Amino acid sequence: MSNAVRRLAGFAFTSADLLLEIDLSGAITFVLGAAQAMVGKTEQALISGGWRFLIDADDRPLLEAMFAALDDGARRGPVQVRLAAGGAISLTARMLSENPGVICCAIAPAAKPALAPKAGQALHDRAVFEDLAKGLAEAARVTGQDFELAMIEFNGLEAVRKALTPPEAATLDQQVAGALRAEAQGGGAATHVEGERYALLRERGEAAEVMAKRLSRAIRTSDQAGAVTAAALAVPIENPGAARFSKALRFALDDFAREGIPDSPPASLAEAMNRSVRRTLTRAGELGMAVSQRRFTLAYQPVLALKDHSVSHHEALVRFEDGADAFAMVRMAEEFELIEELDRAIAEQAVRQLNADRTGRLKLAVNVSGASMISSPFIEGLTRLIERNPKSKGRLIFELTESSAIDDFDRANAHIQTLREMGSMVCLDDFGSGAASLGYLQRLSVDIIKIDGRYVRDLASEGRDAALVRHIVRLAKDLKVRTVAEMVETAEIEEVVRREGVDFAQGWLYGRPMAIPEWPDTREAAAPLPARRMGTRDDWR
Known part of the structure; x- marks a missing residue:
């Protein structure tokens, strides 16, 4: 090896442990360095296999895009990519002007925890x-x-x-x-x-x-x-x-x-x-007016008991004027401390609906923010509302959301027990969606947990989500807490959640949210409805 080549190799290896050359077809044409130590492959195996077999399938699109965008003399990276055999590397790519069409890759150990999304996810949520x-x-x-x-x-x-x-x-x-x-x-x-x-x-x-x-x-x-x-x-x-x-x-x-x-x-x-x-702030002012003037309506979606397909209750979902996104509006209400007033107004409207029900069989679930649940004036107002409207006693369910974190669990639990003593059940909403779910269940005594729909809608694939739902149901049974599966959109998913022991189901299989509570005939299999794209919150609150 000449002095010039030796110096060049020394220069390269001060920042990398393995050097590769890759042609535009994806074949590895040259290997120099600690191949076995870095990627667990011999030089011959790398040359005969090409780069794609080396990289985890979830990270191949990243390198394909990086290589495709390289111009002569351009350098990209470093990026952290996962190896198909496990572990991660840091990779920097460059296309030298003197050798067009050949991509030079310098590979080093991943110095930090990988920033890549979880397996199976294209991007971070x-x-x-x-x-x-x-x-x-x-x-x-x-x-x-x-x-x-x-x-x-x-x-x-x-x-x-x-x-x-x-x-x-x-x-x-x-x-x-x-x-x-x-x-x-x-x-x-x-x-x-x-x-x-x-x-x-x-x-x-x-x-x-x-x-x-x-x-x-x-x-x-x-x-x-x-x-x-x-x-x-x-x-x-x-x-x-x-x-x-x-x-x-x-x-x-x-x-x-x-x-x-x-x-x-x-x-x-x-x-x-x-x-x-x-x-x-402008929108918050408009929201404050909408809440104070009750410029919103409720839509009602049935929740069915899986043991006999009877309607257990309906969830009341808020709908604002002009089609405003409910999730964004509720988030804004929490940000600007309007959530107690909004939660109170929704509960009042739900009670009016119960008073108007002549059948006596209507039961309604309404969402309550964590910020509202720790508020003594809010809970006192709810108890007075129920006392003034005896028809609502035992027919209201309060679904506690994680959208606003609870910072006083003792007070929240005391308020939950007050509502339960008045005949209302309390449900933890979207269980599993946030890191706080297990902590909530550990410190709050509730009647029901609602399993987050993101884990439910793909249950038929029998992957990791199915295992997670199975463990949630087992945990709930041990704690003598009932379970609701949301986003049940096909008969196949319904069969899976029933087999896993879930008590109740909610989703488009049984009906979309309607302006008036309805009792669908669910004795026969419902026609499949188009599945929602993940990430939409059209049924939220």
Whole structure:
């Protein structure tokens, strides 16, 4: 080995343990370094197998997008990717001008925990992304790195997806996720915001327009996706360790979900937050008027007892004027301390519906925020409401949501027992959706838990979700607590939840939310209804 080559190899190995050369077909044409130690393969096995067999299937779209966007002389990474055999590596790719068509990859141990989404997930969900962003911001405060929030809109993506078959659409979604992860910090800090809108965190430096062109090119590698073009906005994150960071990030993403990329981009995340706050305050004022003037209605969805298909009760779901998103409105009510008034107004309307029921068989479940459940004035108001309306006694169920965290479990549990003593059952809503679910069940004595629909709707596949539901039901039975499965949308899923021992079921199989409570004839199998896309909250509250 000549001195020049030896020096070059020494230079390379100061930052990497394994060097690969990959051609445009995906074949590994050259290997140098600690192959066995780094990836568990011999040099000969790597050359004969190609790079794809080496990488976990969930991370292949990331590298495909990264390689496809390389120009002569360009460098991408480092990104963390998982190996098919287990473990993770840090990979940096470069295409040398002197050797076009050959991708040089430097591989080193993954220095930090992988930022990749969980197995089977294309991208992080919004909550995990926000937590991840908080962690990166704290790290940046120590290391001095500068990060920015990039918001990306894939114009035409929804139209293209609708024109594809389900397998083709799934492939396109994987391609989009891979392209986004290739741009994100560590190959993982990206999320789906709404519709065609996505967000990611990355280090500052490159113009957002350059990234948008690269994303457009990555998606156009599919013939069917030729009409998709990306637009991007990057917002600097200043003072990343500040306490306002999490709120600023949430407001900025909420605003992006509603408004898209603005014509006049904000100069910083703080400015993006301020704009969002101004708009939100206006909407909060409108929400306050809607609540105080009772400008909302309730829709009713049946909940069935699986033992005999009889209607156990109906859940009352709030619907605002002008089709406003209920989930967003309730979240805003919590943010601006309007939730007690909203929960009280919904309970009052539910009681009026019970008073109007001449059959005596109607029972209604209404949602109550954690913030309301720890409020003594709210519980006192509920008890007076029930006492004044004896027809409602024993016919109200209160579903406790996790959307606002409980910070006083002793008081919350005392209030729950007060409601139970008045004949009302209490249910933990969306059990399993948040990290606090087990803690709630441990510290609160309730009658029912409602299993989060995200675990229910794919039960027929008998995967990890089925095992999770099985354990939740077993835990509930040990605690003498009944269970409700939501998002039961097919007879097949109903059969699975019945077999697992779930007590009640709710979902489109039995009917959509209606303006008037109905008792569907469920003795015969209901016609299957179109499954909802994950992430929608159209039945929320």
